[in-house]
Amino acid sequence: MSMNEYAPLRLHVPEPTGRPGCRTDFSYLHLSDAGQVRKPALDVEAADTADLCTGLIRVLDGQGQALGPWAEDIDPQLLRQGMRAMLKTRIFDSRMVTAQRQKKMSFYMQSLGEEAIGSAQALALNRSDMCFPTYRQQSILMARDVSLVEMICQLLSNERDPLKGRQLPIMYSVREAGFFTISGNLATQFVQAVGWAMASAIKGDTKIASAWIGDGATAESDFHNALTFAHVYRAPVILNVVNNQWAISTFQAIAGGEASTFAGRGVGCGIASLRVDGNDFLAVYAASRWAAERARRGLGPSLIEWVTYRAGPHSTSDDPSKYRPADDWSHFPLGDPIARLKQHLIAIGHWSDDEHAAVSAELEAEVLAAQKQAEQYGTLANGHIPSAASMFEDVYKDMPDHLRRQRQQLGV
Numbered sequence: 001m002s003m004n005e006y007a008p009l010r011l012h013v014p015e016p017t018g019r020p021g022c023r024t025d026f027s028y029l030h031l032s033d034a035g036q037v038r039k040p041a042l043d044v045e046a047a048d049t050a051d052l053c054t055g056l057i058r059v060l061d062g063q064g065q066a067l068g069p070w071a072e073d074i075d076p077q078l079l080r081q082g083m084r085a086m087l088k089t090r091i092f093d094s095r096m097v098t099a100q101r102q103k104k105m106s107f108y109m110q111s112l113g114e115e116a117i118g119s120a121q122a123l124a125l126n127r128s129d130m131c132f133p134t135y136r137q138q139s140i141l142m143a144r145d146v147s148l149v150e151m152i153c154q155l156l157s158n159e160r161d162p163l164k165g166r167q168l169p170i171m172y173s174v175r176e177a178g179f180f181t182i183s184g185n186l187a188t189q190f191v192q193a194v195g196w197a198m199a200s201a202i203k204g205d206t207k208i209a210s211a212w213i214g215d216g217a218t219a220e221s222d223f224h225n226a227l228t229f230a231h232v233y234r235a236p237v238i239l240n241v242v243n244n245q246w247a248i249s250t251f252q253a254i255a256g257g258e259a260s261t262f263a264g265r266g267v268g269c270g271i272a273s274l275r276v277d278g279n280d281f282l283a284v285y286a287a288s289r290w291a292a293e294r295a296r297r298g299l300g301p302s303l304i305e306w307v308t309y310r311a312g313p314h315s316t317s318d319d320p321s322k323y324r325p326a327d328d329w330s331h332f333p334l335g336d337p338i339a340r341l342k343q344h345l346i347a348i349g350h351w352s353d354d355e356h357a358a359v360s361a362e363l364e365a366e367v368l369a370a371q372k373q374a375e376q377y378g379t380l381a382n383g384h385i386p387s388a389a390s391m392f393e394d395v396y397k398d399m400p401d402h403l404r405r406q407r408q409q410l411g412v
């Protein structure tokens, strides 16, 4: 064939099916019915999980019934705890967005629609395990009842900010709650988590790690490096990929989610992998327990793609109506994680509409009281911030001379 018989080459640039004014066709998600996807043995070979990366593990059906092999006998008390953690996360997020709009803090990121993933996994792990979250897993902190006052002081970068204004708001660090310092440089926490898990195994400890990353950030090389190390050394780690369909204004297909799934990446790297309904609290809990048990028994890493939807803007600096239909979330076929767990808890007789309203009101009051207290220690608007002298502290054990001189020049 001579060269001029070929059509000119072209690149393929993935596009979302919906745009402002054009409704999304969510059939690209390839859903399975609740209870339809099998549960493999804990020591399953990575290659034998390939079908679990194209299907979608779901437990809750449309009526709130728990179905199939992943439906565990979960204590209703734990489900109620999960419900409180999700509600608290949502209420907290909503108040903090308002506080940002009131110029009390510089920036905020909410996790609207994704509350089940962090809440359920936090309850499936031990507090002494270490999570390496992104900025969208504040639900882990809520499930672990971390002080709201301290969290808000961090957001306000005020005098009581435990991180002394050195981290962007929402980049928490709570070691005693198994919550590693959040890194703003995406994907770095994935390699850190694998390294931490390897260290736990080297020390002969029983703790495991939980790594977190978004769909977009999987395109960073750190993601792939982490998978290689986790696979080679069978690191005791859960590799969580939160596919919320968007990376700011970039659709997940641009990061590689169009012709394959993010779960499938794990299988290609020799890691047992699952694709799970991230808005189904029961499925998240069961899959997290399965992966944690594998890690703890020395069976190695597991990768889990959580399919969910980023219902709000990326951050307070984003306007999603510019790049996706404004009512997209209301059409997302996996629904709202809080509404789905509520439906299930009511169906099994452990919740009611009245209790839902009462708990919501109680949590609203708790968040409001914490906010009032934290604001007494300063907000961005009134300038009560950590002293400039504090930036020289906690960096070196013994302060080097050049820093001592700089501090003197600053006159603090």
Ligand SMILES: Cc1ncc(C[n+]2csc(CCOP(=O)(O)OP(=O)(O)O)c2C)c(N)n1
Pocket: 134, 136, 184, 185, 186, 187, 213, 214, 215, 216, 217, 218, 220, 242, 244, 246, 247, 248, 310, 314
């Ligand atoms: C290494 C790096 N590149 C780019 C950014 C800027 N950035 C911050 S969040 C974000 C999108 C991440 O999307 P995704 O990984 O899907 O997570 P999501 O925000 O959806 O939870 C980008 C590009 C960054 N913080 N770090």
Ligand SMILES: [Mg+2]
Pocket: 214, 215, 216, 242, 243, 244, 245, 246, 247, 248, 310
């Ligand atoms: Mg994303």
